[in-house]
Each structure stands twice: as structure tokens, then as C-alpha cells.
Amino acid sequence: MKRAPVKRLIVAAGGGGDAVAAAMLHTALYAADDEPALILTYSWDRLIIDPVPGPRAPSDFTGLHHLAPHVRAVPVTATPKPPHAATLPRLAAELPHTFALIDPYAGATGITRQLDELTAHFTPQTIDLLDVGGDILAHGDEPTLRSPLADALTLAACTRANATADVRLLVAGPGLDGELPAATLRPRLGSLITTFTPEHTQAIASVLAWHPSEATALLAATALGARGLCEVRDAGLPVPLTAEGPTVHQVDLPGAFAANRLAQAIVDTTTLDEAEERCRTVCGTSEIDYERTKAQRLSEQKQAPAAPHDLLAQIKDFEQAALTRGATHTTVRRLTEALGLTGEALQHLAQLNATRASRLPASVWQLPRR
Template sequence: MTRLIVAAGGGGDAVAASMLDAALYGTGEPAVILTYAWDRLLVDPVPGPRSPDDFTGLRPLTPHVPAVTADTEPVAPAGSTLPRLAREIPQTITLIDPRYGAQGIAVQLTSLVEHLEPESIDLLDVGGDILAHGDEPTLRSPLGDALTLAACCQLDAPVRLLVAGPGLDGELPAGTLRPLLGRNILTLAPEHIDPVDGVLEWHPSEATAMLAATARGIRGLCEVRDAGLPVPLTDEGPTVHEVDLDATFTRNRLAHAIAATATLTEAEALSREICGFSEIDYERDKALRLSTRAPAPLDWDAVLSEVAEFEHRARSRHISHTTFRHLTEALNLPGTQRDALKDLLLRTHPEQYAPPLWHIPGTE
């Protein structure tokens, strides 16, 4: 017997799934995690989610579901955090194939359930944007969550919807989410973060980084994403809530609309119609802008000066923390320089490292 955890939006949700598997279920047989290969342009220069055709070294777990192994690699120019994640966590990572819309993901889920006969199925979303109607002005990445939600609601097996870190994705405020949340089944503590501590050192997910930070007791206001969104780090941050799956599907207009889709193109068109945008269009536009920007040699002394200026401005916005992803983008550095920037800052100002966030002193 094993467990199945569906990472609703991919990316950091898969890291959080590994964390919660140990925190909720103990040290038994590790779960199987079903997730997108959908990393933002900081990691993957190709817009949108990847399909199995974008990888080598996948292992067929079922006829419809491939597993990511220690030998899996993305096919250039695509990039992915999943192969490294598969090497560093005990759970089995399996790959959502989004090419065939919600119907295709439902087939994958059915195939996994028939093969695994899992004792439990959890659909996990970090932040809570899966609870959106679809027309909220702060919503930025609804498509992946809506697809997995629609697919899970077609599964002939009980699925538990979990929301971790309400509001930490910077999309729906915690106050908006609060009336929609069910019982608090867990409040994460530092010991729950330990199993993924090494992953958080390199993984670019901002929401999961803030989830870990709040579990470690970090409080304040964290600036994230390329838009510089302020996200409060509060006592609600490390909580995990069970939410009514059927009510969430009823509320989510996009999930309802795309439930019968058989292609990602159909689902994306419905996202434009219902939400007013497609996040893949946003990635396409951003990728085009980045492709026209010639890389320049980095002057690290100048970068340190720019960091100091960024921190000065951030203090005026009452920002106490930021992510290394946001700092990289705020300094207009290539995404490939994120790790080098982090290494530089840890060497020069180690006292400001509040793992896995960067602390901006003077705003307490």
C-alpha cells in the first residue's frame, strides 16, 4: 500500500508534497507524487509545461504515466528541476502530461490509482489559488491548478484537497481564503522542513520557500515574483487545511469549463476567455523579451552596490525579506546567475540569510 499526492500546480507543490508526506504520514512507504514539469523561465527558457517528449530517461510506471528517475534529463533547450528533485527525495515522482487537457490527466490519474491501489489520494496546493473563481484581479497562474482539480473530480476514488500556506503564492490574500478553508490538519514546524532542507537551498519555488520560512518562525513581509508582490509572513503561513473538493470545483469557473478539454490548447483558450489571460502567453512574451537581451559580464562589486540600493528602497516599502529569485529579477540579472548571486551574498553578508529567504535588516 502506498499514497498518491497530486501536486496541483507543479514546481514547488512537488517539494511541499515531499515535506507533507513525511509530516502527515510518518516514515512508512514514501508516496508517489504526480506533478507537472512546469518551472518558470528562471529554470526553463521554454514557455509552458513540459511533456514526456521533453525528457530522456523516463521510466514507464503505467502505460500512461512515466516516472522521473535519477537518469532523467530534460532535452535542450528545455530545463526542469524534477530530475534533481527525484535524486534528492525518497518519494517517486511521476509526470503529468498536459498535452491532452483535463481528460488526459484524468486518464493518467485513473491509471495510477488502478496500478497503485493507494490508501489515500491528496491534491495539494501551496498558497490556495486553486480556490479562486477565476476572475480575481490578483490571480496569475490558475491554469495548472484548474486542470488537476478538474481531473481529480473525475476520478472514481476519494480525493482530499489540501491547501498549505494560505496566501503564500501571492495570488489570493489569506483574508479572502480564510472563509473557504476547512479544518487545520497540521501546523508545520522546523522538524517538518528538515527532510527537504537541502532541496530548498537550490529549488527556486517562492511559495514553498515562504512555507518553510514561516514554519521556522520567520515573520514579516516578503517581496516575490518579477512584479515585486508583498506577501505577509504570519502565523497562518505554516498551516495546512483540508478543503471541500466538490465545493472548490463548483466555485472554480475555469476548472468547470476545462473539465472536458482534450488538449492544452483548448484549456488555454478557455483560460483567456474566463480569466482574461493565459499564464503561458505571459511566459511567451517574457521569454521573447529575455531572448533579445544580450548577456553582459557581471561586475560583482557593482552587483553588491545594486543589492544595497534595492534593500534601501525595499525598507521604504516595509519589506523585511525577499527570495533569491525576486532579487535576481529585481537586479535585472539572467536567471542563470541566481545561484552565483546567492553564493556572493552568503559570503559577504551571511548574517542576512534566513533560510531559505534573504533578510533585509532595518524593517523590524
């Protein structure tokens, strides 16, 4: 038996940041509907939030709800089982949309099955596959590519889905994820669909006060007028903040799949391990391998909490060094990791940043002018 129709299905291509951006996209494109979207997304948070490498499976939670035989929703009452952690339950609490969990442990084949079940049950009028940054358009051999697996899995699944002809591939914020530069992406983009405005960012303003996503925070920041150079991630990758930042482009889905060697290699996979092994073959590594190495390194470090006056001094030293590198902004996540702080400090710094004279999201740290 079919359930009540859902007008908008948005597939968040990568991690939790794409799910947050999906809420902003819904506001920009479908606000007149006055109906929440169904957002299909991974629960895959950075190690500063979730200490366990890789994406979360349904078995890592209690309190999930069945939407379809192989699809579970993550309500506000869902709880990740220790030692796992997840931002999705809090997203469900603060945003009106329904969040359904992508389960990549059955490979691209399993995600395709999830899509087919959702479209059969809910008959959405539109299906958008959304990626912030644009690494879903990677070919697989770009030297700056760092996290291709999640996006390639959803791209492959959407290409195989029964409703593939109805799937619209959208790329928001070209280059804002610090992977493929905007100049590399430009020839791969299609028509401009919309440009986010300050009004659109209000839909996710409360979320960006605590959510660790950098790319989506920069998407909102550029919509609010931020311009300059932002350091992101633990490596301090420089990301230009330009007028191109808040744009959303449509891309030909079959063409993107035909150009993405990793998506082609994993399209028939039935386990995440199999997809990860093919990712190593095509790209030389897997982002889960990187997370495993980093998690091991973090587990061996013992960081004493800094006294408030010491922390302020460390922040000032970091700011001055970043300014000499030409940066105008950084992210709270970058600042937290650069100072060797914990996930608890991430929230403290975001709260501290919220008190500063800035109209930007609390997770984007504007450096003092030189």
C-alpha cells in the same frame, strides 16, 4: 497486472514548488510510514530555469520510466532535451520519493486518465491534492489571480477521477503564492490539518538551497518563524509572513470545483491548447501567454554579467529600496529578476545568502534591519 501497492499518492496541483511541498507534507503527516510517496507533478519551471514557456511533456525528456500506460516517472537519470530545462531530475536525486510526470497536453481528460491508471496500479491508501498558496480555490474573476490554469486542470481531473471520493484537497500556506490574499481565502478553507514546524522543513532543506519556488520557500520560512512582508516575483508582489503561513487546511473538493469557473470550463478538455483557450475566455488570459511574452522580452535583452563589487552595490541599493516599501524579506528569485540577472546568478545569490547569518532557506533573503 497490479504493481506493488503505494501507500501515499500526492498530486502537486501547480508547478514544481508544490512537489517540493509534497515532500514536507509527507514528513508531517506520514513519517511513521517509512515509505516514500508517489508524487504526481508537472514539470513546469519558471523561465529563469526553463527558457521555454509552458509545461514539459514526456517527449521533452529522455530516460523516463513507465509507471502505467500513460504515466512516466522522472528518475535522476532523466534528461530534458535542449533547449528545455527541468528541476525534477534533481528533485529525484535529493528526495526519496518517486516523481511521476503530469502530462497536460491531453487536457483535463488526459490527467484524469493518468490518475485512474495510477490508482488502479498502485491502490494508494490516501490521495492528497496539494496546493501551496490557495489559488486552486479561485473563482476565476479575482483581479490578483495570475496562474490559474495548472491548478484548475488538476482540480478538474481529480473531480472526474474514479477515486475522486478518496481525494483530499489540501491548501498549505494560504496567500503565500502572492495571488489570492489570505483574507480572501479564509472563508473558503476547511479544517486545520496540521501546522508545519521547523523539524518538518528539514525534509526539503537541501532542495530549498537551489530550487526557485518562492511559495514553498516561504512555507518553510514561516515554519521556521519568519514574520514580516516579503516581496516575490518579478513584479515585487508583497506577501505577508504570518503565523498562518505554515498551516495546512482541508477543503471540500466538490465545493472547490463548483466554485471554480475555470475548472468547470476545462473539465472535458482533451488538449492543452483547448484548455488554454477556455482559460483566456474565463480569466482574460493564460499564464502561458504571460510566459510567452516574457520569454520574448528576455530574448531581446542582453545582460552583461556584473562584477562582484558592482553586484554587491546593486544588492545594497535594492535592499534599501525594498525597505522603504515596507518589506522585511525578498526571495532570491525576486532579487535575481529585479537586477536583470541570469539563471546562473540565481544559484550564486542563493549560495551567497547561505553564508549569511540566517536560519531561513537560502532562497529567502532577509533584508537588513533599518
